[in-house]
Amino acid sequence: MRHHMKFILIILGCTISTFVMAQKKGQVKPPDLTTKIATLASQHEAQVIEWRRHMHQYPELSNREYKTMAYIAENLKGLDVSIETGMAHTGVVAVLNTGKPGPVIGLRADMDGLPVRERVKLPFASIEETEYLGQKVGIMHACGHDSHVAILMGTAKILSSIKSELKGKIVFVFQPAEEGAPIGEEGGAALMIKQGLIDKYGIEVMYGLHISSVTDVGTITYKPLGAMAAADQFSIKIKGKQVHGSRPWKGVDPIVAAAQVILGLQTIISRQTDLTNEAAVITVGKISGGVRNNIIPEEVEMIGTIRTLDTAMQKIVHEKIKLTAEKIAESSGATAEVEIKIGYPVTFNNPQLTAKMLPSLEKVAGEDNVRVVKASTGAEDFSFYAKKVPGLFFFLGGKPKNIDTIDASQHHTPDFYIDESGFILGMKALAQLVIDTK
Numbered sequence: 001m002r003h004h005m006k007f008i009l010i011i012l013g014c015t016i017s018t019f020v021m022a023q024k025k026g027q028v029k030p031p032d033l034t035t036k037i038a039t040l041a042s043q044h045e046a047q048v049i050e051w052r053r054h055m056h057q058y059p060e061l062s063n064r065e066y067k068t069m070a071y072i073a074e075n076l077k078g079l080d081v082s083i084e085t086g087m088a089h090t091g092v093v094a095v096l097n098t099g100k101p102g103p104v105i106g107l108r109a110d111m112d113g114l115p116v117r118e119r120v121k122l123p124f125a126s127i128e129e130t131e132y133l134g135q136k137v138g139i140m141h142a143c144g145h146d147s148h149v150a151i152l153m154g155t156a157k158i159l160s161s162i163k164s165e166l167k168g169k170i171v172f173v174f175q176p177a178e179e180g181a182p183i184g185e186e187g188g189a190a191l192m193i194k195q196g197l198i199d200k201y202g203i204e205v206m207y208g209l210h211i212s213s214v215t216d217v218g219t220i221t222y223k224p225l226g227a228m229a230a231a232d233q234f235s236i237k238i239k240g241k242q243v244h245g246s247r248p249w250k251g252v253d254p255i256v257a258a259a260q261v262i263l264g265l266q267t268i269i270s271r272q273t274d275l276t277n278e279a280a281v282i283t284v285g286k287i288s289g290g291v292r293n294n295i296i297p298e299e300v301e302m303i304g305t306i307r308t309l310d311t312a313m314q315k316i317v318h319e320k321i322k323l324t325a326e327k328i329a330e331s332s333g334a335t336a337e338v339e340i341k342i343g344y345p346v347t348f349n350n351p352q353l354t355a356k357m358l359p360s361l362e363k364v365a366g367e368d369n370v371r372v373v374k375a376s377t378g379a380e381d382f383s384f385y386a387k388k389v390p391g392l393f394f395f396l397g398g399k400p401k402n403i404d405t406i407d408a409s410q411h412h413t414p415d416f417y418i419d420e421s422g423f424i425l426g427m428k429a430l431a432q433l434v435i436d437t438k
Helices: 002-024 033-057 066-076 145-161 188-194 197-201 254-272 311-331 351-365 382-388 420-436
Strands: 082-087 091-097 104-110 129-132 135-138 169-175 205-216 220-222 225-228 230-239 280-288 299-308 335-344 347-349 370-372 391-399
Touching (some): 033 066, 033 145, 033 420, 066 082, 066 091, 066 169, 091 197, 104 145, 145 169, 145 205, 169 188, 169 197, 188 197, 205 382, 205 420, 230 254, 254 280, 254 299, 254 311, 299 311, 347 351, 347 382, 351 391, 351 420, 382 391
Parallel strands (some): 104 169, 205 391
Antiparallel strands (some): 082 091, 091 169, 129 135, 220 391, 225 347, 230 299
């Protein structure tokens, strides 16, 4: 037995020596960066899932992500990065400086939850509550921002461990308030840029991803040019003349006028907009007015959202909303005050950058698992970064493969659910984009 073991050790020693000699002669290549990234992503998967579940259990609303900020900073401390906290109220910016000339690449993840009460029965489901616009609400990561943060933290671990093989700087941007700052406050990507994110760190290109609960896990989708819509807000106040509900002819009913305005707004899209160009949406999300069943009130207010994918269409739709509301109100003897607040611009994927980096996404996901899709009427404040520097924003599959798309839970709902097995691909994709950016 002893002689047998001695023989095995001799053979093993010879094998190792042969491998080392062959490596020196260039006959056996060390693992390339793509292989290293894949190995590291697998090693970090459990940690990333743990991070995500913690943040899912303790979500915070926009501009209030104080605990999330501290959690991110604490878990990045062991990496070879500089860390800044507090940008745009609660943002975290970590920089990996390789010390070698090269591109300055921004990687962004958003951090905020939503005023939604979770209905999914998970051991780490959120039980957080707060007051929002005067109502008691639950708080939930109902759009996957917890996943984005965890994936980016995992990507930071991967890239930090292969720092010696990288060039330039990587700026990890953990951004608050993507869902929009509270009323009267600034926030999100716009505030980070205003406070100097792009200029201070010299970011030259920006990448971001968004988990999708309706796209198969293991896949990536993207669209060059306009990928997501511009999102603007409108407010319309219809002013009439208050009167007893039994004698409407003695006053001017703003509720009936408002109903006609709502229907009129829909004809802007269905009858006055060239939808063969791009999609567009006008949605009235809230209408309020009146206090009693037998009183016709003096005023009704409605608020809503406008989604467009073309700047020329955006301008025309804005003008027609104003014209439609004012003229319909006038025909009823009422008046309309229209206010439109410009929100997020179109999320624009630089076509040259998208074409150049597509092979990187295909390299980690497989060519058959990366596909181009039509534009979304959803909106993203990543769009502000993409107006400043070339940007690429893509979607990461998070739907379990055994669930049909039609049955998958939608974003911003109490039943939102994603498959955590997709996180590995998210890390690999972001890291591969970094190493392939020249």
